[in-house]
Amino acid sequence: MRRRYRWRAGKIVHYWDEVFDLAQLGQSSSLDEHSAFIASLGTERTGRMQDVLSTIQADQDAIIRSSSAGALVVDGGPGTGKTVVALHRAAFMLYSDARLKSQRGRVLVVSPHDSYSSYVADVLPNLGEEDVLVSTLQQMVPCNSELAPEDGQLSLIKGTMSMVDAVRQAVEVFEQPPATSLSIDTGWGRVRVDPADWSAAYSMIDQQTPHNENRMALKEALIDLLVPRIAESEQEMFQVRRSLEAASELDTWMDEYWPVIEPENLLRALYRTPELLSYCAPGLEPAQREALLRAPAADGWTEADLPLLDAARCFLGDPRSESLRLAERREQERAAAQVRDVVVDLIASADDLEDLSSQLRNADLQEQLVSQLAADETAVDLSAGPFSHVIVDEAQDLSDAQWAMVLRRCPSGSLTIVGDRAQCVSGFAESWTQRLARAGISNIRVSELRINYRTTAQIMGAAAVVIREELPDANIPVSLRTDGLPVLRARPAELRQILDRWLVQNPQGVAAVIGHSDVRPSSRVSVLSPDQAKGLEFDLVVVYRPEDFGQGLGGAVREYVAMTRATAELVILTERPGPGI
Numbered sequence: 087m088r089r090r091y092r093w094r095a096g097k098i099v100h101y102w103d104e105v106f107d108l109a110q111l112g113q114s115s116s117l118d119e120h121s122a123f124i125a126s127l128g129t130e131r132t133g134r135m136q137d138v139l140s141t142i143q144a145d146q147d148a149i150i151r152s153s154s155a156g157a158l159v160v161d162g163g164p165g166t167g168k169t170v171v172a173l174h175r176a177a178f179m180l181y182s183d184a185r186l187k188s189q190r191g192r193v194l195v196v197s198p199h200d201s202y203s204s205y206v207a208d209v210l211p212n213l214g215e216e217d218v219l220v221s222t223l224q225q226m227v228p229c230n231s232e233l234a235p236e237d238g239q240l241s242l243i244k245g246t247m248s249m250v251d252a253v254r255q256a257v258e259v260f261e262q263p264p265a266t267s268l269s270i271d272t273g274w275g276r277v278r279v280d281p282a283d284w285s286a287a288y289s290m291i292d293q294q295t296p297h298n299e300n301r302m303a304l305k306e307a308l309i310d311l312l313v314p315r316i317a318e319s320e321q322e323m324f325q326v327r328r329s330l331e332a333a334s335e336l337d338t339w340m341d342e343y344w345p346v347i348e349p350e351n352l353l354r355a356l357y358r359t360p361e362l363l364s365y366c367a368p369g370l371e372p373a374q375r376e377a378l379l380r381a382p383a384a385d386g387w388t389e390a391d392l393p394l395l396d397a398a399r400c401f402l403g404d405p406r407s408e409s410l411r412l413a414e415r416r417e418q419e420r421a422a423a424q425v426r427d428v429v430v431d432l433i434a435s436a437d438d439l440e441d442l443s444s445q446l447r448n449a450d451l452q453e454q455l456v457s458q459l460a461a462d463e464t465a466v467d468l469s470a471g472p473f474s475h476v477i478v479d480e481a482q483d484l485s486d487a488q489w490a491m492v493l494r495r496c497p498s499g500s501l502t503i504v505g506d507r508a509q510c511v512s513g514f515a516e517s518w519t520q521r522l523a524r525a526g527i528s529n530i531r532v533s534e535l536r537i538n539y540r541t542t543a544q545i546m547g548a549a550a551v552v553i554r555e556e557l558p559d560a561n562i563p564v565s566l567r568t569d570g571l572p573v574l575r576a577r578p579a580e581l582r583q584i585l586d587r588w589l590v591q592n593p594q595g596v597a598a599v600i601g602h603s604d605v606r607p608s609s610r611v612s613v614l615s616p617d618q619a620k621g622l623e624f625d626l627v628v629v630y631r632p633e634d635f636g637q638g639l640g641g642a643v644r645e646y647v648a649m650t651r652a653t654a655e656l657v658i659l660t661e662r663p664g665p666g667i
């Protein structure tokens with residue numbers, strides 16, 4: 087059991103117990119009365135998600151405590167507490183699961199957009215867990231230029247597993263064994279390297295190491311094979327090795343058969359070279375390959391390129407790795423020589439053994455010796471993982487290529503996958519099991535949540551009508567709050583007036599205008615597109631001109647997502663004829 091305290095102005099204003107052992111449940115503080123609980127759901131929001139540990143419900147609790155092994159899907163309609171459950175589950179696992187703790191307990195929360203990252207950022211730290219990274223997939227792939235917009239069809243092609251495989255295959259194209267031999271002059275005689283030597287060296291290296299990082303390993307393995315062929319003494323071995331390491335012929339040969347590759351260049355080559363694309367992406371339809379090759383060869387990248395760039399970075403590794411290792415080795419040799427010189431000088435100047443040992447114990451000298459040998463600290467990319475557990479929110483929207491990004495960061499396969507098939511703009515006809523199997527995730531468990539804690543029955547009823555027109559079997563949750571205000575419909579021209587009045591009448595509340603309007607955002611008013619509103623919630627939501635959200639399923643899903651962000655009041659501003667206008 088863990089007792090938690092809430093502080094205000096330096097005083098404890100509330101405390102409660104988290105019970106990790108079911109046997110102790112009866113001894114803990116009891117939940118509020120049901121009506122008080124429902125009333126609490128209607129309180130004004132702050133723009134930041136709060137932890138709701140003291141009112142977690144039985145079905146949510148069962149999910150929070152379920153095993154961390156493998157992939158758990160939490161499926162449910164809007165406002166059913168999927169995000170709440172996923173975050174509390176991470177905190178519970180980190181607290182109770184020794185296996186996760188022993189892997190240094192890092193948790194990644196994959197967020198759908200930046201505003202969501204700030205919205206949920208406090209929950210895990212408030213639950214006592216600090217070692218959590220909340221990030222969008224986009225943020226995990228550093229990109230120098232601004233992202234360009236892209237055609238939806240092309241994004242779908244780039245999001246396929248065939249494209250991830252194509253990137254992997256393209257790396258292998260640049261790892262072909264040489265067809266000819268090479269003769270190198272070492273200064274101790276000439277030595278010949280044959281394709282068979284290459285193959286022997288290749289079998290000595292770890293094939294799982296990324297391409298650029300393996301280049302040096304391959305070169306070293308080749309040198310290991312060559313040195314004994316001409317060196318006759320240990321002294322010669324050292325010198326022949328140094329000579330081969332510096333031999334420009336060997337580097338040129340390696341450049342031809344195992345070049346250092348920049349990830350961006352690999353992807354550009356794939357998009358621009360028909361033969362390479364056909365060879366590497368046999369899984370794509372010819373028309374899909376043509377669409378990729380026809381796309382303008384812009385220098386900027388699009389959002390759909392990022393998972394493929396991430397794959398390229400992972401399979402290639404750091405292009406600077408060889409030069410960094412060589413520089414590091416040179417620095418170590420220089421430092422070692424310097425230490426040797428200092429010690430030799432000391433021995434020469436010391437009066438006797440006692441004097442020498444007292445000089446060696448001198449703090450200044452020790453510091454000098456240690457700092458000379460200290461290893462260089464290189465910046466570590468924390469988002470590269472590995473993570474002991476990964477939570478993916480709004481998971482219905484991930485492409486296969488994005489799933490591959492997630493899985494590369496989670497070797498344990500311990501995942502909490504949170505989503506709602508009815509909130510997928512591009513449609514989600516399959517089951518979770520079928521969908522995730524395509525992404526390479528099997529043996530999943532699916533838990534469902536059916537109670538809506540956010541949206542009143544009045545709002546949910548109106549949203550249900552919109553989504554069911556395109557998706558008759560959409561999984562609509564049951565709203566716990568039935569005492570809501572009716573949904574208001576009006577013309578777009580009334581936006582300013584409605585918003586200003588509401589802000590005066592609700593001096594603490596937060597509002598969102600969802601849709602393209604000329605309203606300026608402020609501390610209490612967010613202005614968002616439906617995609618940017620995913621996962622968030624506001625006391626008042628004004629859905630502005632939903633007729634501009636797109637046709638068919640995509641338009642209906644965007645409108646449904648926008649409407650279900652409201653906790654208390656919903657206003658639809660539209661030119662469409664309909665009830666209430």
Ligand SMILES: Nc1ncnc2c1ncn2[C@@H]1O[C@H](COP(=O)(O)OP(=O)(O)OP(=O)(O)O)[C@@H](O)[C@H]1O
Nearest residue numbers: 138141142143164165166167168169170539540621
């Ligand atoms: N047990 C609970 N006690 C109190 N509030 C809760 C509880 N469960 C959920 N809520 C509240 O309900 C609201 C919706 O929760 P959450 O954002 O987790 O839903 P969701 O299923 O992720 O929604 P969406 O799919 O629309 O993003 C939040 O304000 C959350 O605090």
